[in-house]
Amino acid sequence: ARLAYSAEQISVPVCSSLQVPALQLHVSKTAMRASQKDFESALSQVKLLKDPGNEVKLKLYALYKQATEGPCNTPKPGVFDLINKAKWDAWNALGSLPKETARQNYVDLVSGLSSSSDSSSQVKPEADRKQPGYETLVVTSEDSITKIMMNRPAKKNAMTTQMYNEIMLALKAASKDDSAITVLTGNGDYYSSGNDLSNFTDIPPEGIEEKAKSGAILLRDFVDCFIDFPKPLIAVVNGPAVGISVTILGLFDTVYASNRATFHTPFSHLGQSPEGCSSYTFPKIMGPAKAAEMLIFGKKLTAAEACAQGLVTEVFPDSTFQKEVWTRLKAYSKLPPNAMRISKQVIRNREKEKLHAINAEESRVLQERWLSDECTNAVMNFLTRKAKL
Numbered sequence: 001a002r003l004a005y006s007a008e009q010i011s012v013p014v015c016s017s018l019q020v021p022a023l024q025l026h027v028s029k030t031a032m033r034a035s036q037k038d039f040e041s042a043l044s045q046v047k048l049l050k051d052p053g054n055e056v057k058l059k060l061y062a063l064y065k066q067a068t069e070g071p072c073n074t075p076k077p078g079v080f081d082l083i084n085k086a087k088w089d090a091w092n093a094l095g096s097l098p099k100e101t102a103r104q105n106y107v108d109l110v111s112g113l114s115s116s117s118d119s120s121s122q123v124k125p126e127a128d129r130k131q132p133g134y135e136t137l138v139v140t141s142e143d144s145i146t147k148i149m150m151n152r153p154a155k156k157n158a159m160t161t162q163m164y165n166e167i168m169l170a171l172k173a174a175s176k177d178d179s180a181i182t183v184l185t186g187n188g189d190y191y192s193s194g195n196d197l198s199n200f201t202d203i204p205p206e207g208i209e210e211k212a213k214s215g216a217i218l219l220r221d222f223v224d225c226f227i228d229f230p231k232p233l234i235a236v237v238n239g240p241a242v243g244i245s246v247t248i249l250g251l252f253d254t255v256y257a258s259n260r261a262t263f264h265t266p267f268s269h270l271g272q273s274p275e276g277c278s279s280y281t282f283p284k285i286m287g288p289a290k291a292a293e294m295l296i297f298g299k300k301l302t303a304a305e306a307c308a309q310g311l312v313t314e315v316f317p318d319s320t321f322q323k324e325v326w327t328r329l330k331a332y333s334k335l336p337p338n339a340m341r342i343s344k345q346v347i348r349n350r351e352k353e354k355l356h357a358i359n360a361e362e363s364r365v366l367q368e369r370w371l372s373d374e375c376t377n378a379v380m381n382f383l384t385r386k387a388k389l
């Protein structure tokens with residue numbers, strides 16, 4: 001049965017006080033232009049929806065604020081004010097998007113949510129489907145799809161040691177569960193900002209060399225899990241992607257991206273070198289010249305550019321991204337699972353040995369880079385707030 005979608009009922013554990021202002025019936029006069037009727041009807045419709053989850057609620061919040069107030073110009077909330085900061089980030093990420101476009105995107109998003117909730121009114125709330133035991137991820141299995149969602153939105157899904165370990169665990173479990181396909185995605189406005197640079201600060205008593213050594217082992221094990229993953233693996237790139245979250249895309253079978261996504265591997269800027277087998281997969285996918293621009297010079301690609309260069313399978317408008325992608329994935333997940341697995345093996349197996357060797361070599365080189373002054377200075381500059389990408 002449908003849940004009435006009232007302000008009280010949208011309380012959820014992660015953002016318990018997140019209230020979508022669209023639920024308020026007040027609409028400022030500035031919003032009442034081209035699609036006024038549609039917008040008003042979307043505002044009413046949203047109250048009838050099942051809880052769409054925090055990620056979507058943040059999008060609704062941001063679009064509503066942009067549509068009614070224009071670009072975000074309020075001060076950024078403090079570090080510990082997680083909920084208001086998440087809301088502020090979502091609104092601020094819309095930049096100078098015109099009010100009318102925001103209004104249209106709001107209407108499109110609500111319409112997408114209404115039709116998907118119509119077709120899945122029996123779906124259990126996400127909290128019920130969530131697999132326990134993960135702190136940095138939300139892992140769910142439904143419709144023969146295991147979804148692994150990186151869940152540190154306030155840190156742009158930066159990957160901590162714990163997150164690397166949990167992703168490995170989740171992939172191992174997904175390889176054995178009864179799902180047909182597996183998806184990696186991010187919660188919030190980023191897909192992932194790559195390696196959490198504070199990983200470099202936790203130096204053990206044995207010293208920095210030991211830290212670099214254990215980091216290289218973790219990196220190699222992590223990437224090996226992607227090389228060996230036996231089922232179709234799909235990246236649903238919901239926003240900007242940085243560093244290792246980009247490089248491993250070369251090991252996925254399909255990459256769907258929102259048109260808000262960007263792809264950035266600033267290794268030289270960070271005094272580091274390519275990993276995730278990208279030194280091999282990127283030149284193979286996009287040719288050596290384009291790969292060099294990304295991996296040596298840190299050129300950031302838009303989603304459209306990444307698609308033109310073969311790293312991304314297809315790009316979708318952000319306003320309909322989730323609806324279009326999940327509709328497609330649900331259809332794919334109904335294909336015979338063994339046939340899909342075997343096709344993947346036929347496509348990928350002959351490269352596996354080579355990829356493992358490349359991964360080992362990249363990890364070895366990176367272990368040395370982590371001890372360099374160039375890397376130490378770049379990480380310190382970020383951590384002391386002197387530099388950002």
Ligand SMILES: CCCCC/C=C/CC(=O)SCCNC(=O)CCNC(=O)[C@H](O)C(C)(C)COP(=O)(O)OP(=O)(O)OC[C@H]1O[C@@H](n2cnc3c(N)ncnc32)[C@H](O)[C@@H]1OP(=O)(O)O
Nearest residue numbers: 154155156158193194195196197215218219243244388389
């Ligand atoms: C086992 C080890 C394996 C290692 C494998 C190696 C991989 C290589 C890489 O992945 S290289 C890529 C490393 N990533 C970066 O250099 C990104 C650094 N982050 C940024 O430049 C920016 O944060 C941003 C451009 C991603 C986003 O900027 P924006 O202004 O939109 O947001 P904030 O900077 O305010 O970020 C919000 C909070 O998130 C924290 N954060 C973001 N990314 C990281 C990160 N990679 N590591 C650690 N922390 C990160 C940021 O500090 C903010 O935290 P705060 O709210 O507490 O201030």
